[in-house]
Amino acid sequence: MRKVNQKGWLFVLPVVILVAFNALIPMMTVVNYSVQETFGDNVFFWHGLGWFEDILKSDRFQAALGRQAFFTFLILIIEVPLGVIIALSMPRKGFWVPVCLVTMALPMLIPWNVVGAMWNIFTLPDIGLLGYFLNHVLGVTYDMTQNPTAAWITIITMDVWHWTSLVVLLCYAGLVSIPDAYYQAAKIDGASNWAVFRYIQLPKMKQVLTIAVLLRFMDSFNVYTEPFVLTGGGPGNSTTLLSIDLVKIALGQFDLGPAAAMSLIYFAITLFASWLFYTLMTRHDVK
Amino acid sequence: MAKITLDKLRHSYMANPSGPQDYALKELNLDWEDGGAYALLGPSGCGKSTLLNIISGLLVPSEGRILFNDRDVTTLPPDQRNIAQVFQFPVIYDTMSVFDNLAFPLRNRGIDEGRVKARVEEIAAMLDVTEMLKVRAANLSPDNKQKISMGRGLVREDVNVIMFDEPLTVIDPHLKWKLRSKLKELHHRVRATMIYVTHDQTEALTFADQVVVMQDGEVVQIGTPVDLFDRPQHTFVGHFIGSPGMNVLSCEVRDGGAFVAGHQVSLEGAVTVGAGRTEVGIRPEFVSLSATGLPATVRKVSDLGRHSVVEAMLGDTRVNAIVEGAVPGQGEAVHLTFRPDQTRLYCDGWIASEKGRAA
Numbered sequence: 001m002r003k004v005n006q007k008g009w010l011f012v013l014p015v016v017i018l019v020a021f022n023a024l025i026p027m028m029t030v031v032n033y034s035v036q037e038t039f040g041d042n043v044f045f046w047h048g049l050g051w052f053e054d055i056l057k058s059d060r061f062q063a064a065l066g067r068q069a070f071f072t073f074l075i076l077i078i079e080v081p082l083g084v085i086i087a088l089s090m091p092r093k094g095f096w097v098p099v100c101l102v103t104m105a106l107p108m109l110i111p112w113n114v115v116g117a118m119w120n121i122f123t124l125p126d127i128g129l130l131g132y133f134l135n136h137v138l139g140v141t142y143d144m145t146q147n148p149t150a151a152w153i154t155i156i157t158m159d160v161w162h163w164t165s166l167v168v169l170l171c172y173a174g175l176v177s178i179p180d181a182y183y184q185a186a187k188i189d190g191a192s193n194w195a196v197f198r199y200i201q202l203p204k205m206k207q208v209l210t211i212a213v214l215l216r217f218m219d220s221f222n223v224y225t226e227p228f229v230l231t232g233g234g235p236g237n238s239t240t241l242l243s244i245d246l247v248k249i250a251l252g253q254f255d256l257g258p259a260a261a262m263s264l265i266y267f268a269i270t271l272f273a274s275w276l277f278y279t280l281m282t283r284h285d286v287k
Numbered sequence: 288m289a290k291i292t293l294d295k296l297r298h299s300y301m302a303n304p305s306g307p308q309d310y311a312l313k314e315l316n317l318d319w320e321d322g323g324a325y326a327l328l329g330p331s332g333c334g335k336s337t338l339l340n341i342i343s344g345l346l347v348p349s350e351g352r353i354l355f356n357d358r359d360v361t362t363l364p365p366d367q368r369n370i371a372q373v374f375q376f377p378v379i380y381d382t383m384s385v386f387d388n389l390a391f392p393l394r395n396r397g398i399d400e401g402r403v404k405a406r407v408e409e410i411a412a413m414l415d416v417t418e419m420l421k422v423r424a425a426n427l428s429p430d431n432k433q434k435i436s437m438g439r440g441l442v443r444e445d446v447n448v449i450m451f452d453e454p455l456t457v458i459d460p461h462l463k464w465k466l467r468s469k470l471k472e473l474h475h476r477v478r479a480t481m482i483y484v485t486h487d488q489t490e491a492l493t494f495a496d497q498v499v500v501m502q503d504g505e506v507v508q509i510g511t512p513v514d515l516f517d518r519p520q521h522t523f524v525g526h527f528i529g530s531p532g533m534n535v536l537s538c539e540v541r542d543g544g545a546f547v548a549g550h551q552v553s554l555e556g557a558v559t560v561g562a563g564r565t566e567v568g569i570r571p572e573f574v575s576l577s578a579t580g581l582p583a584t585v586r587k588v589s590d591l592g593r594h595s596v597v598e599a600m601l602g603d604t605r606v607n608a609i610v611e612g613a614v615p616g617q618g619e620a621v622h623l624t625f626r627p628d629q630t631r632l633y634c635d636g637w638i639a640s641e642k643g644r645a646a
């Protein structure tokens with residue numbers, strides 16, 4: 001029999017331990033809670049898949065998931081095209097390049113809860129710059145603390161303001177990597193602006209755009225801080241996204257089992273959707 | 288197909304050029320015949336790409352005109368000039384098939400699909416890429432990609448000129464030769480005016496009927512490969528073309544003779560010398576080792592197989608000689624003789640001796 005050197009396991013061990021302690025064990029704790037019921041005093045009973053069933057069937061979860069999906073859908077449909085358009089209209093060389101880049105990067109440097117607080121104050125109807133202007137100068141009734149539509153418009157605008165830059169910067173990086181020769185060749189070949197975009201810019205941006213879409217999907221699907229600081233999930237439950245609802249159940253009501261089950265469902269959805277996006281966007285790639 | 292005329296062309300990248308040193312391209316008057324194969328040869332930064340971009344319309348010259356068949360096209364954009372250009376790095380449309388790549392320039396001009404198909408197939412056959420037509424262009428090897436970019440230039444029947452901007456830079460050495468002969472063959476078949484820009488003398492000399500040698504934004508000589516080798520009009524041409532290049536030795540002209548390191552050297556013919564710096568130019572092919580002549584010491588001998596290059600020191604100046612057969616050893620004292628009818632005199636870089644009557 002061939003002798004197998006087993007020393008290799010020793011080299012993998014540190015990584016295994018590291019990953020176990022910062023990901024696997026915490027994750028398994030959540031799995032553990034999700035299949036048990038407790039009445040306090042650290043006494044637990046086996047509950048099987050009961051919590052999962054309850055969560056999936058509950059109107060509250062379905063509504064939050066619906067709001068979450070709607071939020072993410074709006075974010076992607078606005079930020080991705082807008083980011084591409086802004087990146088396309090940015091200068092390729094000269095004095096304005098750094099100016100544009102820094103301006104674009106600024107919103108992303110602001111901490112998430114500060115963004116929430118900023119937009120909260122900015123849009124308050126009586127004291128906020130925007131809120132006051134809309135209500136008292138333009139005469140439009142706009143109150144994101146009372147009106148669900150206004151609240152939605154505000155959280156979407158805030159996220160677009162905060163994160164479109166990410167798409168812009170990634171796309172811009174893809175665009176500047178295109179050699180001038182491509183544009184010159186296209187000019188000589190008589191290509192229209194649309195053809196240049198379709199056959200040169202878009203293919204060259206595709207890889208970074210895939211990453212941009214994935215990042216924006218994951219971040220917007222898991223968003224918590226900004227909408228929580230801005231609206232706290234209100235008015236009513238109109239802006240209670242999945243993450244906000246999850247925190248309410250886990251820390252507000254301290255329902256460990258349902259919260260754990262919901263976390264796992266949440267995680268599974270994010271994972272599956274990311275996989276789907278990635279597979280769909282890279283299916284034509286050259287091996 | 289077209290005749291190309293450059294009329295008092297000058298270009299500067301500065302807004303207000305104040306003197307000749309501010310021009311990337313110094314005044315140029317040139318006629319390129321319809322159907323000719325031309326090469327623009329010169330080191331990096333000599334202005335050849337500037338000239339190319341002016342012809343293709345990517346750049347508008349600061350002064351002068353450019354005419355295609357006597358029609359002024361100076362300010363026309365590239366797509367209205369009916370030209371084609373092949374770039375240093377192959378430009379292909381990754382997401383399209385080879386067929387769509389070749390059809391792209393035709394479809395953009397609204398040519399009907401039947402004609403497009405016929406024409407693409409014809410060009411593909413010419414380039415030996417027929418079996419690749421359905422392949423996605425991104426999957427091709429660099430030399431095939433470059434063939435496709437050439438094909439996009441050839442596919443339009445009415446192109447005035449096809450320009451090649453150092454097209455073989457990224458091609459593997461063993462494929463360079465193949466692609467170069469393909470290009471030459473294509474030129475014979477389509478008879479389009481072709482301009483080939485390169486800093487590689489072999490590429491220029493093998494491709495072109497006429498080579499334009501440039502240096503510092505200036506054309507120093509236009510001629511056939513034989514002209515450039517035989518009678519360089521400028522020491523730069525002598526030095527740039529040939530391997531190794533021409534020996535350029537500073538000399539003193541007195542009593543109607545030229546003296547290198549104190550020894551008289553006989554020249555090809557009569558000289559007209561002004562006040563400037565004088566030099567003798569002799570190609571290594573015409574320097575021989577002999578019993579008498581200019582005394583020198585051998586510094587290095589490189590064996591190139593068919594012949595050897597002997598590097599000898601004549602005082603402080605280095606002289607290369609191409610020697611067939613037995614070669615001296617390093618450090619050996621030798622005597623050099625220059626073949627008189629191949630020994631030229633240059634004054635301030637420009638040729639100052641005439642063929643014929645010995646001086």
